[in-house]
Amino acid sequence: MDKPVRILVHGASGRMGQALLRLASGMKDVSVVAAVQRSVGQRVVDGTPHFAASELAGTPAFDVAVDFSLPEGFDAVRALCEARGAALVSGTTGLSDAQRAALDAAAGRIPVLWQANFSVGVAVLDELVERAATALPGWDCDIVESHHAHKRDAPSGTALALGASASRGGATPRYASLRAGDIVGEHLVQFATMGERIELVHRAGNRDIFAQGALQAAIRLVRRPPGRYGLRQLLFD
Numbered sequence: 001m002d003k004p005v006r007i008l009v010h011g012a013s014g015r016m017g018q019a020l021l022r023l024a025s026g027m028k029d030v031s032v033v034a035a036v037q038r039s040v041g042q043r044v045v046d047g048t049p050h051f052a053a054s055e056l057a058g059t060p061a062f063d064v065a066v067d068f069s070l071p072e073g074f075d076a077v078r079a080l081c082e083a084r085g086a087a088l089v090s091g092t093t094g095l096s097d098a099q100r101a102a103l104d105a106a107a108g109r110i111p112v113l114w115q116a117n118f119s120v121g122v123a124v125l126d127e128l129v130e131r132a133a134t135a136l137p138g139w140d141c142d143i144v145e146s147h148h149a150h151k152r153d154a155p156s157g158t159a160l161a162l163g164a165s166a167s168r169g170g171a172t173p174r175y176a177s178l179r180a181g182d183i184v185g186e187h188l189v190q191f192a193t194m195g196e197r198i199e200l201v202h203r204a205g206n207r208d209i210f211a212q213g214a215l216q217a218a219i220r221l222v223r224r225p226p227g228r229y230g231l232r233q234l235l236f237d
């Protein structure tokens, strides 16, 4: 059997980070060698070494970083992956144009996967939205996203990605965002004209769907040469 893929989890104390650590602990083909968050309490939790963001340079060797943090933490983990020649899987949303350009540049040196949404269902929804927009010229296109009250960025990364797909199909999407309670993530794409309406909806029931997608993608990404990859390409091609 191949050695387990060595993973650095960045944003380990967060909602996504906790799901990643829990799922990874039950997988034989991955080993979390470092868990990084902004500030660290316990140094070792369930056998996994924890590091503060300021200690990134002192983390052990890893094959791939899986980053679900915040835009202010993103540059450091991207730079670390480039310096170490490690792959980068990131789901952090709200990145600036400069951060997106830096990701493109990094892909010249390391394998990179950034995805606004790691669920398989949203990947399919994305394709449906482009097809619907292409087939429905002149229809109004509205994207409504709902998330938990703690989410900072709006519109969500997923809404913007769905909007880009709608635009490729010729639509001009409008966005609305709701922040309420503990909603994991819901995206509604509505196409409307006089007398009729189509609604395409995805509802996330838990965060494991994102964490599972990110971990499976990470296992596959480490075998690839430097470049920019997509979730569907890694999971299904």
Ligand SMILES: NC(=O)C1=CN([C@@H]2O[C@H](COP(=O)(O)OP(=O)(O)OC[C@H]3O[C@@H](n4cnc5c(N)ncnc54)[C@H](OP(=O)(O)O)[C@@H]3O)[C@@H](O)[C@H]2O)C=CC1
Binding pocket: 010, 011, 012, 013, 014, 015, 016, 017, 036, 037, 038, 039, 040, 053, 068, 069, 070, 071, 072, 073, 074, 090, 091, 092, 093, 094, 115, 116, 117, 118, 119, 210
């Ligand atoms: N692509 C996808 O499928 C998904 C993407 N997301 C995105 O993932 C990101 C994280 O979401 P969520 O887990 O809910 O967020 P949380 O706020 O729960 O967690 C954020 C994590 O990032 C850490 N962090 C914050 N600032 C820094 C920094 N400067 N350096 C290093 N680490 C830092 C926090 O550490 P500390 O606790 O010490 O502050 C914490 O561990 C968001 O951008 C969200 O939109 C979320 C779900 C799915």
Ligand SMILES: O=C(O)C1=N[C@H](C(=O)O)C[C@H](O)C1
Binding pocket: 093, 116, 117, 147, 151, 155, 156, 157, 158, 159, 184, 185, 186
């Ligand atoms: O912050 C979240 O929670 C989520 N963020 C992602 C986004 O911005 O689209 C993905 C998912 O909807 C959950």
